[in-house]
Amino acid sequence: MNFVIVGATLPDGKSADLFVTDGVFATEAARGATTIDAAGLTALPGLVDLHTHLREPGYEQSETILTGSRAAAAGGFTAVHAMANTSPVADTAGVVEQVYSLGAQHGYVTVRPIGAVTMGLAGERLSEIGAMAGSRARVTVFSDDGKCVSDALLMRRALEYVKTFGGVIAQHAQEPRLTEGAQMNEGALSGELGLAGWPAVAEESIIARDVLLAQQVGARLHICHVSTAGSVDVVRWAKARGIDVTAEVTPHHLLLTEELARSYDSRFKVNPPLRREEDVHALRGALADGTIDIVATDHAPHPLESKECAWDEASFGMVGLESALSVVQLAMVDAGLIDWADVARVFSSKPAEIGGLAGYDHAFVPGGTANLTLYDAAHQRVFGLGDLRGKGLNTPYLGRELPGRVVATIHNGYPTVLDGELVDAATVAADAVNYTSRNPSA
Amino acid sequence: MRHLLSTKDLDLETALGILDVAEDMADVANREVKKLPTLRGKTVINLFFEDSTRTRTSFEVAAKRLSADLINFSAKGSSVSKGEGLKDTAQTLAAMGADAVVIRHSASGAAQVLASSGWIDAAVLNAGDGTHEHPTQALLDAYTMRKRLHGDRSRGKSLDGLGVTIVGDILHSRVARSNVWLLNTLGAHVTLVAPATLLPAGLDGWPVTVGYDLDAAVDSNPDVVMMLRIQAERMHAAFFPNTREYSRQWGLDDDRLARLRADTMVMHPGPMVRGLEISAAAADSSRSTVLEQVANGVSIRMAVLYLLLASEGGAA
Numbered sequence: 001m002n003f004v005i006v007g008a009t010l011p012d013g014k015s016a017d018l019f020v021t022d023g024v025f026a027t028e029a030a031r032g033a034t035t036i037d038a039a040g041l042t043a044l045p046g047l048v049d050l051h052t053h054l055r056e057p058g059y060e061q062s063e064t065i066l067t068g069s070r071a072a073a074a075g076g077f078t079a080v081h082a083m084a085n086t087s088p089v090a091d092t093a094g095v096v097e098q099v100y101s102l103g104a105q106h107g108y109v110t111v112r113p114i115g116a117v118t119m120g121l122a123g124e125r126l127s128e129i130g131a132m133a134g135s136r137a138r139v140t141v142f143s144d145d146g147k148c149v150s151d152a153l154l155m156r157r158a159l160e161y162v163k164t165f166g167g168v169i170a171q172h173a174q175e176p177r178l179t180e181g182a183q184m185n186e187g188a189l190s191g192e193l194g195l196a197g198w199p200a201v202a203e204e205s206i207i208a209r210d211v212l213l214a215q216q217v218g219a220r221l222h223i224c225h226v227s228t229a230g231s232v233d234v235v236r237w238a239k240a241r242g243i244d245v246t247a248e249v250t251p252h253h254l255l256l257t258e259e260l261a262r263s264y265d266s267r268f269k270v271n272p273p274l275r276r277e278e279d280v281h282a283l284r285g286a287l288a289d290g291t292i293d294i295v296a297t298d299h300a301p302h303p304l305e306s307k308e309c310a311w312d313e314a315s316f317g318m319v320g321l322e323s324a325l326s327v328v329q330l331a332m333v334d335a336g337l338i339d340w341a342d343v344a345r346v347f348s349s350k351p352a353e354i355g356g357l358a359g360y361d362h363a364f365v366p367g368g369t370a371n372l373t374l375y376d377a378a379h380q381r382v383f384g385l386g387d388l389r390g391k392g393l394n395t396p397y398l399g400r401e402l403p404g405r406v407v408a409t410i411h412n413g414y415p416t417v418l419d420g421e422l423v424d425a426a427t428v429a430a431d432a433v434n435y436t437s438r439n440p441s442a
Numbered sequence: 443m444r445h446l447l448s449t450k451d452l453d454l455e456t457a458l459g460i461l462d463v464a465e466d467m468a469d470v471a472n473r474e475v476k477k478l479p480t481l482r483g484k485t486v487i488n489l490f491f492e493d494s495t496r497t498r499t500s501f502e503v504a505a506k507r508l509s510a511d512l513i514n515f516s517a518k519g520s521s522v523s524k525g526e527g528l529k530d531t532a533q534t535l536a537a538m539g540a541d542a543v544v545i546r547h548s549a550s551g552a553a554q555v556l557a558s559s560g561w562i563d564a565a566v567l568n569a570g571d572g573t574h575e576h577p578t579q580a581l582l583d584a585y586t587m588r589k590r591l592h593g594d595r596s597r598g599k600s601l602d603g604l605g606v607t608i609v610g611d612i613l614h615s616r617v618a619r620s621n622v623w624l625l626n627t628l629g630a631h632v633t634l635v636a637p638a639t640l641l642p643a644g645l646d647g648w649p650v651t652v653g654y655d656l657d658a659a660v661d662s663n664p665d666v667v668m669m670l671r672i673q674a675e676r677m678h679a680a681f682f683p684n685t686r687e688y689s690r691q692w693g694l695d696d697d698r699l700a701r702l703r704a705d706t707m708v709m710h711p712g713p714m715v716r717g718l719e720i721s722a723a724a725a726d727s728s729r730s731t732v733l734e735q736v737a738n739g740v741s742i743r744m745a746v747l748y749l750l751l752a753s754e755g756g757a758a
Contacts, residue, residue, distance in 0.1 A: 183550075188644025192450075194550035194574030194616060197643055263558070264551030308529050308559075310549035312572065 001414055001431070002030040008038035008374065010364070011045075011344040018043060020370040023413025023435055027366050036418075038374055041407055042340055045348040045363035046078025046371030047325065050141070050170070050248060050355055051224060051296035053317070054080070054111070057098065058087025063301040063391045065099060066425065068321070069108035071299070071390030073416035075321040076373035076406040080109050080299075081355055084116040085146040091116035091127035093135035100137035106425065107432025108416045112355060115139040117158050117169060121147050126154070126161060133165040140356035143170035145224055146271075148206060150176050155210060159219035168246075168354065170222040171210050173231070174272065178202035183312060185258040185273045193261060195311060198273045200228040207231050211238035211245050222354055223247040225298050227272040229282035236291045246354050248296040249283050251320055251327035256280075256396060266307045266314030267396050270300070287346060288337040294351045297324045301392025319392040326402040329377060334403060340377075370413040379405040389422060412439075443749050445557045445566040448575040449624035454600065457627055461585050462597050463745035464738070470507060471740070481510035484541045484751050488514045489531065490569070491547045496712060497569050497579075500736070501544050504743035510541075510751070528552060529561050536562035542751055543567065550574035565750040573614045579711055580620035582742040584628055586731050587666055589738065590707055602629035607659045609635045609692055610670030610719055611681075613642050617711045618670060622650055635659045636692065639681040656691065660698045667702065668709040669694050669720045689718050699724045707731050 005018040018038075021030040049072065055063035063071075065082070072080045082099055084090035090099060096113035103111020115132040119125045121144045132139040142162055149155045149171060158169050179202045184190050186197025207223055211234065214221035223235065226247045235247045252270065257277050260268040268274060286292040300317025307314050320327075328347065332338045338346070344363060352360030359369045381387070383397040409417035414431035416423055443456065452460075470476055486505045488498050498514065505512035515535065528547070535543060542565040545553050550572030557566040570576040587604060588596045606625055612618045612634050625632050626649040633651040634641065645652050653659055660667070672688060682688045689695070694708065699721065702708070708720075708729040716722045725732060 186643050188647045191613075191642030191644050192619070192648075194572050194619060196573075199643075264554045265558075305527070305529075309527050310547060310552040310555050312549035313527070 002033035003036055003410070004029040004033045005036045005038045005043065005374070008041055008043035010043055011340040013340070018364060018372070020410060020413055023370060023438065025364055025366050025368050025370050036374070036408060040378060041374045041376050043364070044076065044340065044373050044375055045344050045360060046373060046409070046411060047076045047347045048351040048355065048357060048360060049077050049080040049297050049299070049321065050294060050351040051145070052080040052082055052299045052321065053085070053301065054082040054099070055301060056086065056102070057095070061303045065102040065111060066106045067390045068299070068301070069103060069106050069111065070422055071319070071321040071388070073108040073409050073411065074389040074406060074422055075323070076325050076375060076409055077109050077321060078371040078373070078409065078411040079112060079352070079357055081112045081114050081141055083145045084114050084143060085121055089116050089120050090114065091119050093128065093131040096132050096137040096139050097135050104432065104436065105429060107411070107428045107435070109411060110357070112357060113137045113139055114141045114143050114145070114170065117142045117144045117149050118154065123147060123149060123151055123154065126158060129161055129167070130165060133167060140167045141170055141222070142167055143172065143224065145170065145172045148172050148174040148176060150206070152209060152213070156213050156217060159214055159221065160217045163217070163219040166356070168220045168222050170224050171206065172224050173203045173206035173210070175202040175206050183269070184261045185275050187258070187276065189258050189261065193264070195261065200230050200275070203228055203272060204230040204234055207234045211235070211243050214245060215241065215243045220244045225250050225253065225272055225296070226283065226292055227253050227275050227279065229279045232282045232286040232291055236286070239291065246293040247291070248294045249287055249292045250298045251295060251324045251331070252318055252396060253283055254280065254287070254295070254331040255327050260396070261311070264311045266309065266311050267318065267394055267398070269311060269314050269316055270318050271316035284331060284335070284337055287332060288342075294346045294354065295324065295328055296351065297321050301390055302394050304393065307394050317394065319388065319390060319395050321390065322388050323383060323395060323397050323402060325375060325406065326383070326404040327397070329404045330402060333377070370410055372410050373406055374408040376405045376407050377403065379403065381405065446577050446746055446750065447553050447557060447566065447568045449577045449580050449620045449627070450575070452624065452627060454627050457581070457624060458598065458600065460581055460742070460745050460749060461588060463748060464585050464741040465597055467744035467748070468738070468741040470744070471737070477507055477509060479509045480748060480752050481505070481508040484510045485539060486510045486512050486542045486544065486747065487535050487540045488512065488516070489535065489543050489545045490514070490516045491545070491552070492570070494546055494570065497546065500739045501569065501743050503740050504747055507740070508744055508747055510747065528556060529559070532556055532559065532561040536564065540564045542747065544569045546570045548572055567746060567750065570616055572616065574616050575620045576616040577620050577624070578739070578742055578746060579617050580624040581746070582735055582739040583621055583668070583709060583711070584624055585738045585742055586709065586735050587707060589734070590731065600629045601625060604630040604666065605633070605664045606630050606666040606668060607633040607635055607664040608668045608670065609656060609659070609694070611640045611672055611676060612636050612670070613640045614673065614676070615670050621668070622648060633659060633664070637682055656698065660701050663703065664706060666707045666709060667694065670711070671713065671715060672719050685718055693719050693721065694724045695721045696723050699727060699729070702729065704729070709735065711735070
């Protein structure tokens, strides 16, 4: 399917027509191309999420690769990195190849598996990092996310060993002993509510240790979901020293604060927890000045029963793919902190670079694979369950007014979202087969 | 009053109202027939996810004195211990037509979740949620203080200017939290005394004075000293070195007892660990209000059940 996208506003603010022919950007319209009127819409390069929980294999009651891919496409994403904490854990070539293949077969987004750092996420022995890197899934990001690689020696070895294969460790920074039983940010509010505290120092001390380890062994390090002002200071210090570290922040940490825990509504229970207003402002500033490199969703779907209970008993996590761009618009763009070119960087080119995903370094270049999303930034909506496309309903934004709406998403040159609605699964799967047959190396 | 979930959201008028109704309820205990027909036909469920014979029994006595039908739904040996969650239990009780649910749960906020969930329409009475609040305990403590101060002329009186020192494991104590908010509303000055390991983070915003030194607190002429229980599981988690050191530093021993005024009240929410946080002499002295607290607990719980179920034609 070929497209002429008429009158889109590019991230740099200029207006342009875009042409998609045989899966790539072209300089002119193909005959018979479908016209999309993009007047008033912002064209962004396809969004890339470096931190997604797709739950399959093993937790299909929460999400599958298909349902998570659909949620991603609906949110404007064309690539997601699937975290390793599945069952079985993604710690062997077999598991990552299965996840990769299912993603390619469904075709809504490019699914790039993340490999576990340690076998079974147990934090004891390294997983088969080389085998995963050399597999068809070509894994480049390794993470025990959900758990911290807390053993200092094991973390050192992991940083060194992954360097061998050109990969990166994405650390979930959480000192385990300091957060035993932790339920929410530690502070005045946790004291009042009687919920066990998750102190900022538990995150900041691990980040401080790991940037020094990365410097010591000359390796790359990526920090998942930075959540405190103190962590921002540590990352800023590390970058000033030339340490090869990158960092991500979630949309929810850019917008929401711990005050929401006051309701004991477990939709607001997440790990790392929602923090103070000061932290939210520090994170926004850090994303704006480049200290924090990217936004990543940490999309964490859970079945209803894991959230319909007392706070202590509820699972950690929120879904985020469908709302991510809206939340970043609200917290960052509408607040005047960044522009759409910055959004393209923090949500597409930079996460692709960290993840080693080719084809995202220059957007809309003729000959380049057509991955893009058309976004109506002027739209306003009250976010509801009807806006969700995955299995998880555990969104913290229910009933909240959010700006923007994804109108169309094009992945590898074929549409996954048109007129704000997902293209059906059979059509997308067939388009994915066509794409793969034309690009056997992809 | 629709529910009683915490003392933080009780204003002075409501709090005094509960205490005054409890005065009337106390009179019932002195009658030959200790029973009022007020809540006849109302069903009160004691939903205890945690063991607490004392609190459960106190609510049971209170409900029965008001002629309500009281059913104990305890977690042990029921479907609750077989993995049934709060939601299913609540819906089951709703289907049975419960008018009020008295809930004790190990998770902070469980009572609030039950009240705001829409799973059940009954009045919810928090009988202790995790380390959050235990509002009827604080109310009975305030009632006990007022009674000692003003006797039969207690009605309508606040606790203006009273100095109350709460000692022990503040961090994990729902009794301490409920007392801090209620006593502050009633005009008392609260001092918290504990090792730093057993104080919550961010106490700056609390309406209290904080200290580490029990001797200094004893010598500052408090009107009330409230000792909190040290639970066994704290002793192995590096909150303090051992019970001997804890007792020496923060126990109300005979020497400290002797330095208190003759009319200083010594309170304890029970159950006490004699010899650890409180000496036997302190627990049994004329300053001790421990048994009054138990008796007053019934009056307070009668008052709360009455206000939740009998006024305004029942739960609106």
